[in-house]
Amino acid sequence: MNLTRRSFLGTSFLAAHVLAGSRSSSPRPRRPAPSGRISLAVIGCGTQAHANVPTFLQDTRVRITVVCDPVLSACGYSYNSKAMGGREPFKGIVDKFYGDTSCRMTADWREVVADPTVDAVLVTAPDHWHAPIAVAAMRAGKHVYCQKPMTLGVSEGKTMVRVAKETGVTFQVGSQHRGNSAFRVAAEFVRNGMLGECKSCTVGLPGSNGGQWGHGRDVTRMKAPGYFSPASSWDMWLGPSLHWENDAFIPGIHEPMCWRWNSRTGGGMITDWGAHWIDILHWAIDAERTGPVAVENMTTNLTEDKVFDWADKYSFDLVYANGFRAHVSSGARCGLTFHGSKGDCFCYPGKLERPAFLAKWNEKRDLKDSDVRLYRSANGHSHESDFIDGIFENRTIATDCEIGHRSISACHIANICERLRLQSLQWDPGAEVFTGAHADAANAMLEVPHFNGWTV
Ligand SMILES: NC(=O)c1ccc[n+]([C@@H]2O[C@H](COP(=O)([O-])OP(=O)(O)OC[C@H]3O[C@@H](n4cnc5c(N)ncnc54)[C@H](O)[C@@H]3O)[C@@H](O)[C@H]2O)c1
Numbered sequence: 001m002n003l004t005r006r007s008f009l010g011t012s013f014l015a016a017h018v019l020a021g022s023r024s025s026s027p028r029p030r031r032p033a034p035s036g037r038i039s040l041a042v043i044g045c046g047t048q049a050h051a052n053v054p055t056f057l058q059d060t061r062v063r064i065t066v067v068c069d070p071v072l073s074a075c076g077y078s079y080n081s082k083a084m085g086g087r088e089p090f091k092g093i094v095d096k097f098y099g100d101t102s103c104r105m106t107a108d109w110r111e112v113v114a115d116p117t118v119d120a121v122l123v124t125a126p127d128h129w130h131a132p133i134a135v136a137a138m139r140a141g142k143h144v145y146c147q148k149p150m151t152l153g154v155s156e157g158k159t160m161v162r163v164a165k166e167t168g169v170t171f172q173v174g175s176q177h178r179g180n181s182a183f184r185v186a187a188e189f190v191r192n193g194m195l196g197e198c199k200s201c202t203v204g205l206p207g208s209n210g211g212q213w214g215h216g217r218d219v220t221r222m223k224a225p226g227y228f229s230p231a232s233s234w235d236m237w238l239g240p241s242l243h244w245e246n247d248a249f250i251p252g253i254h255e256p257m258c259w260r261w262n263s264r265t266g267g268g269m270i271t272d273w274g275a276h277w278i279d280i281l282h283w284a285i286d287a288e289r290t291g292p293v294a295v296e297n298m299t300t301n302l303t304e305d306k307v308f309d310w311a312d313k314y315s316f317d318l319v320y321a322n323g324f325r326a327h328v329s330s331g332a333r334c335g336l337t338f339h340g341s342k343g344d345c346f347c348y349p350g351k352l353e354r355p356a357f358l359a360k361w362n363e364k365r366d367l368k369d370s371d372v373r374l375y376r377s378a379n380g381h382s383h384e385s386d387f388i389d390g391i392f393e394n395r396t397i398a399t400d401c402e403i404g405h406r407s408i409s410a411c412h413i414a415n416i417c418e419r420l421r422l423q424s425l426q427w428d429p430g431a432e433v434f435t436g437a438h439a440d441a442a443n444a445m446l447e448v449p450h451f452n453g454w455t456v
Helices: 003-010 012-020 049-058 087-096 109-113 125-137 156-167 180-192 233-238 267-273 274-284 383-391 403-417 441-444
Strands: 038-043 062-068 074-077 082-085 103-104 120-123 143-146 171-172 198-204 294-300 314-319 325-329 336-339 343-348 351-353 425-428 433-435
Touching: 003 012, 038 049, 038 109, 038 383, 049 120, 049 383, 062 109, 074 109, 082 087, 082 180, 087 103, 087 314, 103 109, 109 125, 125 143, 125 156, 143 383, 156 403, 171 383, 171 403, 171 441, 180 274, 180 336, 180 343, 180 351, 180 425, 198 274, 267 274, 267 403, 274 325, 274 336, 274 403, 294 403, 314 403, 351 425, 403 441, 425 441
Parallel strands: 038 062, 038 120, 062 103, 120 143, 143 171, 198 325
Antiparallel strands: 074 082, 198 336, 294 314, 294 425, 314 325, 336 343, 343 351, 425 433
16 A cells, blocks of 8 residues: 555545544454454554564464564564564564464554454554544454553543453453563562551652653654555554654664654653553552642753653652652662551563561461452463463453553653643542643643544
C-alpha cells in the first residue's frame, strides 16, 4: 500500500469505520473454545516486542499471525542498541519458531484492525500510538495487550477505559512487574500492616538522558531513513503526533527508543518508569481505581529545549486522600522503598529487602486467611499468558485498563505540574480534574491533541 499523506487522510472507509468506530457496530470480542487458538497481531516490532513476542510464542494457545511496523528492517534497537527491529526481522523470528512462512507483514495497523481473523493485538508501538490503536482495536472486537505507559495524557485514558467497558474485551496493560514476587510480597506487607503503620514511600525513577533510553542528543534535521518502507510509512510512525518542520527526522528522538524524550511522542521518565512504579505503589496502598489528591513540592531541571523537552532531574510528592505520601525522585534509589513504623521494605525486579523481623517470612506459611492476598496469575503464568487466560476465561486479570489509566494519570498530572512550573497542584480523582489554584491552566492540559486527521 503506497500511503501518501493525502491518500492516508482520504482513507475514508478506515477513517470513519476504524478510527471513530461506533458503539452499535462494535463486534463482540471473540473468545475461542478452550481447545482453540488466539490469532495475535504484533503492532510495533521494536525493543519491547523482543521481550513480549518470545513469551507469546511459547504459549501454545497463541498463534502470531501478523507483524506490523512502518519500519521494514533496521538496527539500533534494544538496550544495547544491537538488536534488529521492524516487521521483517520479526516475521523472521515468528516464522523460524513455527517452522513455516505464514506470518503476514504490514506497515499499516489499520489493516490488522480490519482483519476479522485477528483476535488480539499486542501494542508495542511508541506511546503516541497506544490510544488510537487500542481504541480502534477494541471497537473492532479485538482483545488488547497494551504496553505501558498506557497513554500520552489523561483524556486518552478516560476514552480507553470507557471503550474497554463498552466492548467487554480483555485488556492487559504491560505492567509485568506485578508478576514479580518481590513487588507482590512488598505490596502485601503494606496492605496487611506488616511494616506497622505505613504512610509514605520513596519512589526512585531513572533520570538522565542517553545511556539505555536514547542514543545521544543529535538534533540534525534529516530526511526519514530508507528503512521506512514504503517511504510514506514515515507518516505511519508520526501518526497523530505534531510533525516537525518539513516532516524532519531527528535522530535524537526518532531513532529506536529515543521518542520517550519528546512530549509529542512520550512523557519522559516520569511516565516511562513511573508507569511501572506508580502501578506498584497503587497496588500496595489500594489506590488502583483512584489517584492522588495533590502533587506537591515539585522541583525540576526542565529547560526550554524544544526537542528534549522532559527533565532529567526532578522530584515531587504524590499525596493521597488518606494522607499517604509518595516521594518520587530521579535522585532516589531506583525502585520503591515503603517506610513503615516497624521498618522499611525496598523492592526492585528480583530484589526484596525487608526488615530483619520479616527475614523468615514465608507467604505459604505466614499469610493468614484474613490477610489481603493480591492477584497471582494462574499456574505461575507470565503477564502475557495471564492475558491469554483472560481471553479464554473472560475474567479479571492482573492489570486492566482502568488500573493502567489510574497509575499513568498520576504521572501525567505530575508532568503537567512540572510543565507549568508550579510547585503544587490539587487533583480530584473522582472527577479526574484539577481543582484549586491554577486549575484552569492545568485542566487545559488534560486533553491530548491529535493531529494529521487522527482521532481516538
Ligand atoms: N513493559 C516494559 O517493561 C517496557 C519496556 C520497554 C518499552 N515498553 C513500552 O513498549 C513500547 C515500545 O517501546 P520500545 O522501547 O520497544 O520502542 P522502540 O522504538 O524500540 O520500538 C517501537 C517500534 O514501534 C514502531 N512503530 C512506530 N509507529 C508504529 C505504528 N504506527 N504501527 C506499528 N509500529 C509502529 C517503530 O517503528 C518501532 O519499530 C513503548 O510504549 C514503551 O513504553 C515497555
